[in-house]
Amino acid sequence: MRLFHTPGSPYARKVRAAIHVLQMTDQIELIKVDLADPPAELMAANPLGKVPALVTPDGVAIYDSPVIIDYLSELTDSHVVVPSYGATRWLSMKQQALGDGIADAAIFIRRLARANVPADNAMAQAQFRAIRRSIDLLEVRVPGPHPDVGKLAIAAALDFLNRVGMETDWAASHPALARWFDTFMQLPCMTESA
């Protein structure tokens, strides 16, 4: 299988980390793409032109990141990354939505900045508030230690904020979440997928 990705994408990071947890690294070839000049193969696989996108040996394209992780989990008949049912599943799904949503907001803010929209613009400010509310919630509902898809999404999103230098004081003002993040980032799935 081939995974189109960029090293910097938080969604691709989540998928690479899931691949590690599922012990599928030797079955998936990582194809790094330049989103400024996306290859025809990526466009053929995903009409949205976004990464990550997975192509199976039969040529079937799978996107977006939650679907890829669900697909790989089913292939391996594993519920380690995507819990199968009940409260554990829904918490994990919800955490994935929150983590991906933080990443969505951060990416939107960066797009506005690239288009020379000032940071105090109402659209940007609404996205900053969404990120702050999400981080505040995570401080009172600190994620657990198990690397399921929810925790992978949250860790990938927080790491993305750190890497792009956005909301960089979140760790100082959210000590419980910062402790979780520091420990979680030491897991092999996170160090190996960086």
Ligand SMILES: N[C@@H](CCC(=O)N[C@@H](CS)C(=O)NCC(=O)O)C(=O)O
């Ligand atoms: N919901 C998608 C989001 C994917 C996404 O937005 N990827 C960004 C990179 S971080 C992208 O490919 N952007 C290129 C574009 O929008 O043209 C997922 O979870 O996979």
